[in-house]
Amino acid sequence: MTPRSIAIPKNWTTFNFASLFSAFLYPALGLALLITMTILGLTLEALNLQWWYLPVGLGVVALSIFICNAGIGPLHRIMQHKAGELRAPAQVLTMINLMIAMQGTVRDWVNYHSQHHRFSDKPGDPHNPFESKRWAWVGWILWRDAKDMARPMALWLKQHPIIVWMDRFYNSISLVLHLFIPAVIYLIVWAAGGSLMLTAICHACFIIGRAIQFHATVYGINVLGHLPTPKWADHLIGLLTGGEAFHDHHHEEPQSALHRPRKGVWNRIVDYNGTILLVYEKLGWVRNLKIAPQFA
Template identity: 60%
Template sequence: MSQLPIRLPRAEEIKRTWRHFDIPSLFSAIIYPALGVLGFIGAVIAGFAFSGLHLAWWYFPICIAVTALTVFICNQGIGPLHRVIQHNAGELRAPAQLMVVINCVIAMQGSLKDWVNYHSQHHRHSDQPGDPHNPAEGKFWAWMGWILWRDPEDVKRPMAKRLARSRIVSFFDQHYLPISAIVHLLIPAAIYLIVFLLGGSILLTLMLHTAAIIGRAIQFHATTLGVNVVGHMKAPAWVVWLLAVLTGGEAFHEHHHAFPRSILHRPRKGIINRLVDYNGTMLLVLEKLRLARNYQIAPQFIEKV
């Protein structure tokens, strides 16, 4: 009987060459966040340097609120994608599916086909050779390396049937780049133009725009760090809770591989649980609104605390 070939760790199997380097991932993970930070700093400096720009103190709390709102919106894409669509832990009706895919575009999650295939691969080979982001192969690799260097064969895998059955998911996946251009380029450009024509503050508009970019980056990296790295290693409780707040509860990972088909990552009861695991809370809200049904919940999260 022939033996199956022994798999190499993905960090060794995928060569660190330009052929395997993914430019769009470089942009979403590093370049775009850097542009956001530099743009915000530049706007603030310009506001102090040129009195005609009228920098007001109340711009800053608004920017903080926009950053927090963007983190929340991005999580309302990744949370339902991961818990419901990826792990088949329930059903989302068309309006909820539309919300999820739009929020995933805002979060710059790339092709949902590839997202689901990579995560399925992760669960099949968790913390073993074949896991796309095994932290034992290097913390940087699990955080960003697996996104920046890719095996071309990975993206050739077909779309999972449960995704292909959704016309909304299929449409957004087939037209991801033009839709992303509309969301991240054309809509902001239109907003700048409208503000200019109405005589509004371009400085405030720039600060709010870059605050949103920074919020998207915070959520992006909190997820890859909180789930792929911290979620698979021992870490102080405060680190886990901080990352959980930034990821809508996704960083609460200790239960996940034992019961992946759960729409909650903390017990159903308890105000703190519902506030921190707000991805799960929003899924419960969708159920109340009859936009979702047939949820699966891990038994330990149904019990009272």
């Protein structure tokens, strides 16, 4: 089998502009907004830039990373690997978080990830780092094979009408989440006489947080997750990906709702995607969780 990094032609017919926007252009807009607001705040006293905007902005970055992972965790572990069953509230929340994370449709995500497990680190793997680290990072999402995009939704997902409906209207709902709702927030803050500068800084930090999480996932998991890395790197990337970075464990036990042992405060912090699922279980939002013996 020809490696996909070679088999897929690199031209304008295979180039995916939506991926370019989510991976690079949208983060650049967020960074530009933050830099612009900071410069204006430092040069124009009337804008009243405050020192405490910094910790607030960092908090928003962390919140954005958490929200994005709260979508990817249930998608990966439950929708993809069937480590449990999501009830209706969790399905809606997960889909909204996925759209905030700009992960693309569930249909395409699951199809690509199924190929990844089938051909892991071999020709046929959509993002094999041993072919090219750059390809495994962003090449595979920038250049797409039309046959990949034409694959139907996995049969087990078609049993969930909420997921099917929200996935069908992925672009429309994403437009509401990323454009309409922020515009309404700006309008409300302006009408209430609040700080548009602080609002813009928080908006920029949310976009930047999503970008950090996005690239921590596509690089930290697709590339570093398949290469020898020191333990501290695994845990750092684990914090940025909700525990998805513990990839060797995942390939050994793919059908597990946890990627770290259930017990231990640090395990539940660094594998917070699994912790989210445990909380959902308590709320009755997920049932029949499957957990690998070494993590139980």
